[in-house]
Amino acid sequence: MQALFEWDFNERKNDRVEDSIFRIVQEFGPGLDELDFIQELVLGVIKYQDKLDDIIEKAAPDWPIHQIAVVDRNVLRIGLFELLFGDKKEVPARVAINESIELAKTFGGENSGRFVNGVLGTIYKELGEPGKDEMPAKKKRPKDVTYEEMPIEKLGGAVVYRQTDAGFELALVHDVFGYWTLSKGHIEANENEKECTAREIKEETNLDIEVEDELGKNEYIASHPEKGKMRKQVIYFLAKCVGGELRLQAEKGGLDNVDWFTLPEIPDLRMYDDVLPFVTKAINLLKLKKS
Structure with missing residues (x-):
């Protein structure tokens, strides 16, 4: 696990992987008689990284592989490699999944175990008992397409705020990767962006909102199990809470919590880099309202 972490953290340079494996084993497991197995596992994950990542993205379509924490994505790679290429007699599929969950709990964040369980469980259900070197034939793999x-x-999303005696507060949702982020939802064709955003926020957080300023747009590429790679374009608004009690309506889309935060609390939260500019712009607008 540590060898893969170092490899991934160091921009996936392959020239010193075997040296890293030997050094780590000597440091943390002197006398370990499973060096061959460890080398086979680590080098196998690296060899099939693109294939493994492609499957992981299809199982978690809302989360591009680069947004998954380094520990979590390498635990997923290990577990998936064992599911696809491992010796099923020595390591049955369910054992491989359970071992990955324990790795995630030990080395990952608070929600890593649950996330790894969900992704590998989804893959296992799709693959059944996968063959050693083949992918299931029941579904055609989406063809690669250009941008x-x-x-x-x-999608439409919002920085939702309310004003209390203590000042402004923002409503944020928490995902299974351990990040606080913005609530958003799908915009149907020909729908009004503001009306749709208000509806999606209500469905996800139970808040009634009044959409105000547009904060900007963001685009990222995600993978869909059937549609393949797709461009997700999100328009974000500043929105005032006008009713409703904040609560997560359903644990869907990889979310597990929702809460209010004062403006001074925001900088200490773990947030995605591509979301921060919209939150910052919203805070600046709120400061203008206050003045």
Whole structure:
């Protein structure tokens, strides 16, 4: 696990992987008689990294592989490698999944175990008992397409605020990767962006909102199990809470919590880099309202 972490953290340079494996084993497991197995596992994950990542993205389509924490994505790679290429007699599929969950709990964040369980469980259900070197034939793999050919999905999201005696507070949702982020949802064709955003926020957080300023747009590429790679375009708004009690309506889309935060608390939260600019702009607008 540590060898893969170092490899991934160091921009996936392969020239010193075997040296790293030997050094780590000597440091943390002197006398270990499973060096061959460890080398086979680590080098196998590296060899099939692209294939493993492609499957992981299809099982967690809302989360591009680069947004998954380094520990979590390498635990997933290990577990998936064993599911696809491991000796089923020595390591049955369910054992491989359970071992990955324990790795995630030990080395990952608070929600890593649950996340790894969900992703590998989804893959296991799709693959059944996968063959050693083959992918299931029951579903055709989406063909690779250029950026221009990728289907586009539009979403609307908001920085939702309320004003209390203590000042402004923002409502944020928490995902299974351990990040606080913004609530958002799908915009249907020909829908009004503001009305749709208000509806999606209500469905996800139970809050009634009044959409105000547009904060900007963001785009990222995600993978869908059937549609393949697609461009997700999100428009974000500043929105005022006008009713409703904040609560997560359903644990869907990889979310597990929701809460209010004062503006001074925001900088200490773990947030995605591509979300921070919209939160910062919203805070600046709120400061202008206050003045």
